[in-house]
Amino acid sequence: MLKYSIAKIIINQKVAEDTYYLQIETEAAFGPVRPGQFCHIKVPGRNELLLRRPISINTCDRKKGTLSFIVQAKGAGTKELCSLLPGTSLDVLGPLGRGFTMPEGAKRAALVGGGIGAAPLRYIMERWNHVSYDSFIGFRNASLVYQHQEFAGLSENLYLLTDDGSAGAKGFATECLREKLIKEKYDIIFSCGPMPMLKSLQRVLDGSGIPCEVSLEQRMGCGIGACKVCVCQIMLEGQSDYRKVCTDGPVFELSKVVF
Amino acid sequence: MADLRTSICGVEFKNPVIAASGCFGFGREYSLYHDLSALGGIALKAVTLEERKGNRPPRIAETPSGILNSVGLQNPGVDTFLQEEAGWLSSLDTVLFANIAGSTVDEYCAVAEKLKNTPVDFLELNISCPNVREGGAAFGARPETIFDVTKQVKKHSSQPLFVKLTPNTIDIKENAKAAEEAGADGISLINTLIGMAIDINTRKPILGNVIGGLSGPAIFPVALRMVWQAASAVQIPVIGMGGIASGDDAVAMLMAGASAVMVGTMNLVYPDACPKVIAGINSFLDRKNITCVKDIIGTLEVS
Numbered sequence: 418m419l420k421y422s423i424a425k426i427i428i429n430q431k432v433a434e435d436t437y438y439l440q441i442e443t444e445a446a447f448g449p450v451r452p453g454q455f456c457h458i459k460v461p462g463r464n465e466l467l468l469r470r471p472i473s474i475n476t477c478d479r480k481k482g483t484l485s486f487i488v489q490a491k492g493a494g495t496k497e498l499c500s501l502l503p504g505t506s507l508d509v510l511g512p513l514g515r516g517f518t519m520p521e522g523a524k525r526a527a528l529v530g531g532g533i534g535a536a537p538l539r540y541i542m543e544r545w546n547h548v549s550y551d552s553f554i555g556f557r558n559a560s561l562v563y564q565h566q567e568f569a570g571l572s573e574n575l576y577l578l579t580d581d582g583s584a585g586a587k588g589f590a591t592e593c594l595r596e597k598l599i600k601e602k603y604d605i606i607f608s609c610g611p612m613p614m615l616k617s618l619q620r621v622l623d624g625s626g627i628p629c630e631v632s633l634e635q636r637m638g639c640g641i642g643a644c645k646v647c648v649c650q651i652m653l654e655g656q657s658d659y660r661k662v663c664t665d666g667p668v669f670e671l672s673k674v675v676f
Numbered sequence: 677m678a679d680l681r682t683s684i685c686g687v688e689f690k691n692p693v694i695a696a697s698g699c700f701g702f703g704r705e706y707s708l709y710h711d712l713s714a715l716g717g718i719a720l721k722a723v724t725l726e727e728r729k730g731n732r733p734p735r736i737a738e739t740p741s742g743i744l745n746s747v748g749l750q751n752p753g754v755d756t757f758l759q760e761e762a763g764w765l766s767s768l769d770t771v772l773f774a775n776i777a778g779s780t781v782d783e784y785c786a787v788a789e790k791l792k793n794t795p796v797d798f799l800e801l802n803i804s805c806p807n808v809r810e811g812g813a814a815f816g817a818r819p820e821t822i823f824d825v826t827k828q829v830k831k832h833s834s835q836p837l838f839v840k841l842t843p844n845t846i847d848i849k850e851n852a853k854a855a856e857e858a859g860a861d862g863i864s865l866i867n868t869l870i871g872m873a874i875d876i877n878t879r880k881p882i883l884g885n886v887i888g889g890l891s892g893p894a895i896f897p898v899a900l901r902m903v904w905q906a907a908s909a910v911q912i913p914v915i916g917m918g919g920i921a922s923g924d925d926a927v928a929m930l931m932a933g934a935s936a937v938m939v940g941t942m943n944l945v946y947p948d949a950c951p952k953v954i955a956g957i958n959s960f961l962d963r964k965n966i967t968c969v970k971d972i973i974g975t976l977e978v979s
Contacts, residue, residue, distance in 0.1 A: 639699075641708075641947060643700060
């Protein structure tokens with residue numbers, strides 16, 4: 418029987434504007450974690466905020482029993498999570514969902530991350546460290562940039578971009594990738610970020626033949642596949658159909674996503 | 677340990693806690709978290725004659741102590757349900773309710789026919805789904821249409837028939853009586869209350885369907901009132917639901933006249949919500965030295 422575990426916050430650190438790094442330690446050991454998986458976290462002591470919050474795993478250490486997340490303090494629930502002190506108990510369900518898959522024999526991969534969506538891409542590089550990575554990470558402006566050092570250290574080339582040029586180069590991650598694709602070859606591309614970015618990535622990669630997996634977001638209920646609320650539209654055998662982000666995803670083939 | 681057994685329409689339940697339809701799928705997902713045979717029963721997700729894709733997303737919005745949903749009866753259709761789920765479900769030692777929905781009276785009847793001689797123990801007639809244009813709550817708002825659809829489906833069902841009532845109505849007592857007069861073996865209530873949520877930053881509704889059904893602890897007092905009113909109006913058994921989050925909530929529903937309760941939304945928050953409610957009922961009974969759960973049903977004292 419699966420259990421959801423009680424975890425304790427070890428670190429809660431502001432890493433950018435309205436952006437926090439939360440590390441938790443679980444009481445019981447958790448199963449193997451795939452990059453792209455998420456945990457479903459209950460905001461403690463606040464039953465008016467009824468639902469759990471799905472937060473993707475930024476990194477983890479199974480031996481130490483720690484899981485880390487980048488949380489954007491956006492709504493009432495995430496603001497509450499970001500204000501919790503180390504030592505606070507958290508009720509955590511997970512790891513959940515179908516994560517990214519590294520194709521066998523892949524040597525070079527590109528990562529395309531936008532804003533808070535860059536968070537789950539970090540663990541790809543840590544987990545599959547035999548592959549070399551070019552990372553294209555975009556933010557609205559310099560105040561929102563987090564884990565710059567971590568991405569720089571794990572990537573062969575890091576292209577940091579901001580909409581206004583206040584950090585890195587001015588522009589969009591997808592446009593930067595488009596330019597690099599003229600010369601560079603990648604076996605696989607992984608991405609996570611806002612829907613407009615993923616849509617534009619779909620256009621950039623259209624006809625390129627490079628496989629691309631993206632992690633999608635949707636308003637979620639149970640997180641375990643039962644309630645069928647968190648659906649997105651996916652092309653299956655030439656027809657668009659609803660698929661659950663929580664258990665069919667959150668990772669899907671970009672070419673099959675209907676925006 | 678108190679005696680939690682109860683019986684409805686001659687069917688024995690291990691305890692009065694049933695997983696509510698729509699929040700529990702066909703049970704598989706929750707079987708990873710607890711032993712489903714320990715539940716009083718499971719009300720399976722609504723099935724229709726043909727597959728339904730459901731409504732466009734987003735399908736859920738959180739509201740204070742509750743949620744709005746607009747799933748729209750997504751299901752694989754009754755034939756696929758029977759092929760893929762019935763065998764597995766029959767291996768469970770718990771009471772099964774098939775929740776049936778449709779756009780027309782004929783469709784409800786056809787689904788009931790297909791469920792004859794299957795592991796399903798009860799039918800729950802879903803005339804209260806607020807998220808579909810045709811059928812659903814369109815049948816459930818008025819006593820005349822409740823009477824008609826109940827009477828027709830009853831002719832086509834081999835199992836005891838429960839009618840699931842909507843709270844979005846004028847007089848719940850009249851609706852309960854209409855179901856009883858039409859031959860329903862019991863009623864279950866409440867389905868969700870119609871609501872909506874707006875994202876003021878985008879000036880758009882949060883739900884793809886604009887409106888949806890409100891459930892969760894926010895609606896518990898409304899549900900309790902309606903269960904009490906309905907139970908006072910009919911002789912047939914009543915199953916109470918709407919926002920139950922604890923053993924104490926369940927006990928209140930039983931005191932208000934429910935023979936059993938259904939737990940829905942809280943399964944989305946805690947996968948083991950149902951076992952927790954069962955344990956909570958037991959601990960209440962033990963604390964009060966009450967030996968049988970049956971002894972608290974309908975015992976509300978209104979002076």
